[in-house]
Amino acid sequence: MLSMKPHCEKCKVDLGKADDAFICSYECTFCPPCTEKMDHVCPNCSGELVARPKRGTAGG
Numbered sequence: 001m002l003s004m005k006p007h008c009e010k011c012k013v014d015l016g017k018a019d020d021a022f023i024c025s026y027e028c029t030f031c032p033p034c035t036e037k038m039d040h041v042c043p044n045c046s047g048e049l050v051a052r053p054k055r056g057t058a059g060g
Contacts, residue, residue, distance in 0.1 A: 002053070005029035010043070022049040 002023070007014050008031040015021045015031060022035040024042035030049060040049045 003027045004052070004055070008034055010034040010038075017055050021052040023052045024049055 004017060005015070005027065007029075008021070009028055010030055011034050013031050015029065020032050022030050022032065022040070024045055024047040026042070026045050026047065028042050028044050028049075029052065030038070030042075035049050038049070041047070042049055
């Protein structure tokens with residue numbers, strides 16, 4: 001199961017469950033503006049940042 005982190009690890013903006021966010025394979029989490037500035041590369045592991053899946057209403 002993915003760890004849905006509540007804020008961007010770079011700028012600390014709050015990220016709600018329904019907000020757009022990006023994660024790497026280690027679940028580092030970033031907001032869209034920070035992800036763009038980092039060219040979709042995680043500064044922690046150098047992995048690719050991809051869109052975080054959105055939760056459905058059944059998953060809470």
